[in-house]
Amino acid sequence: MPKSQVEPALAGSVTEKYHRSEVNLVNRWTALGNWFEDRNSAGLDPYQKYSRGPIQPITRGAYRDGRPFEGVNFASQDYLSLSTHPKIVEAAISAAKEYGVHSAGSAALMGNTQLSIDLECQLSEYLNYQYVTLFTTGWGAGYGVVKTLLREGDHVVIDNLAHACLQEAAVDAKAHIYKFPHLSVPAVERRLKRIRQHDKTNGILVITESLFSMDSDTPDLINLQLLCREYNAVLLVDCAHDLGAIGTDGKGVLGEQKIWGKIDVLMGSFSKTFSSVGGFVACNNAGLRFGLRAACGPSTFTNAMGPIQAAVILASLSIVRSDEGKHRRRLLHENTLLLRQKLIGSGFTVIGRPSPIVPMIVGSTPLARLATKFVIEYGGIVNLVEHPAVARNRDRWRLQVMADHKAEHIERMVDIAVRARDSALDCLDDTANF
Template identity: 40%
Template sequence: MRHREQTDATTQDRAEGVRRLPGAPAPGDAHALRGLDFASQDCLGLSTHPEIVATAADTLRRFGVRSVCAAAEAGDPGLAVALERRIADFLQMEEALLCPTGRAAVHAVIRGLVRPADHVVIDAAIRGSLRESAEDATDNLRAFRHLDPEDCRVRLRAIRARDGENGILVVTESLSSLDSGTPDLVALRALCDEYSATLLVDVAQDLGCLGEDGRGHLGLQDMLGKADLVTGSFSKSFASNGGFVAARTRAVTACLRAGEAAAQALSPIQLAVILKAFAILDAAEGRERRTRLMRNVLNLRTALRDRALIVCGEPCTCVSVEIGSGERARRVVHHLAEFGLLADLAALDETGRLRLHVTAGHSDAEIARAAACVAEALDRARADATGAARRPRLRAAA
């Protein structure tokens, strides 16, 4: 089940795990908090966890400092084998393959499996690296409307009407990095079965940090082991860079290992840190951290809506707020910098969205302060635009 939000003022105080935040200080208050970081993506705070730090130090003493190198030269090969098995079991897939980054994983699987004559059908709002890899692999690229399985069906039907032989790869994200929306993965699976297509789901945004067991929307939608291919990265929840490809059949990873995917490996320190992160995330502490994270997410979404702001998508670590596009968005970002709030901006054709990356370590005061800053920045940006419109235009002298 997905996380439900309580937005009614009479029930908010009673919502399990969510409580009304204290009043936020005005952005101009000299005693207000400064330098609020809502741009970092260490969402569970594991990068400074004592056990993670101790594991990194112990591995450093055992293997020394190693640069990214060929897999056979990466130190103890048992670490890599153990991590690949851990990922495959976590996602209920047959086998997994490690890659140096999440981008490299996406590139390896799409470029390694898609032939020029094959087709790729991709969510229109998918992040850049997935689209770029598809564009590199084939000219037969079709986009379907964001999170719209029926539009995906239209694309698949049109392809199969004229090409019944070549492969089709359907690509989506379990959680959109753009607007925090999530697709109907069950519907996409059914479409792939109907039109003999392969389903690739990228889980870079929610693996480890969402769901009671940390398996993200694959777990929440009962889709573990049901996508054909899963790609992801470790940077958001596992305190390390790195990426992976998981597949339902061993033949896929064997094919990728024979290509460029196996040319580089993670360092022993990265491998050990990610394995330790898995152990923490699977324990009671991991569940407690995810609970605290979701409480912060829900509190921030409620605080923003209490200020009449439009909050997008599903409750997740990235809280997206509509702020308008063009000059207004630039002014909002300028005023946020004045307040000391770090966030990032996603530009769209029709609007701009401010993305606030929430962590388990944010305090109630920081959540309240962030909402107040965003609201005040948007108010000032609107006032700036109104003032500019009222200024008289100067006429050139004859």
């Protein structure tokens, strides 16, 4: 690669390339588009890849310009490998035959089907909440519940790594925002105390996740819930990544911490373990449930979940709760332990706790971009998370493990990662010596 092509593609970040100073709103994006084209020409744009077959441990895919690749797949969030499971595929086909393919309306009117109502009932029994409200995405569930709960003047105490759907809703709700250092319970307590010293009338929402999606770590939910009770605050937990995937019974971090059914408001996503799209909010207040149906943008003013999605999630839930689910979680857990152990053994830094997310620090942005180019070329499919989405020099591959991975896939991934890192280091030396 000539230096003139590589250098611009190795430097810069998304935020720098968006030109706020441009008066024309559309033209503000021009530099960003050009930069991604430069990256693509240099083979350094791993974003917007797509699959060209089923999501499996070996998957065929393509870059956004259509160039194909194939490899061991650690870039898909199908933790229990349900997306190709015969029972799930059959559930989708039967639902289409029985209900057609469209919800044809908002859940506030007549968009729900018998299948989505069954799903809400089964989830509320499983999760141990009186009410579960479905959304068409987990993003909408998170954004919608935060925006519905808060009014101007209220307070949000939010983990600084909480998902974008939660952060954006807090800003849009015009509440007072207090970010706290990742996972710090003492920092939450200090903020709650300070807020209640001067404001006894407005509401406080404390927001965290049960398993953080970039760092694979977990807060102390019991103490957060106790603090919320003490200061008359409400705790909202996002369990998108662990529900169904962690623990012998699949009850995730809530099960591990013995706080199942006891968090004030719980939200989750079906896009990881439940082989579909969609999300939910669980609560015990009939009025809030009504608000989520009748006065919540991403639920009220949009079409309801379609029958195929509801059928797929119902079938996934039934597997999650079965002995087969237990078996798949055991395989998943063994795979995550093996991947972590092999990566660490090869000199990589792996952060967080064992979970289907294995965050592997690659390093600086140039190194990470080059290593990602090589890893895919050598047959390892990964997702790159760059600064500023993560801290500087902590650019990482967010490897995602599936129950169907075998030891040989994991070993192959680690071998490829080692070769890719070495090639990237050589390449960086070469570009420095041009």
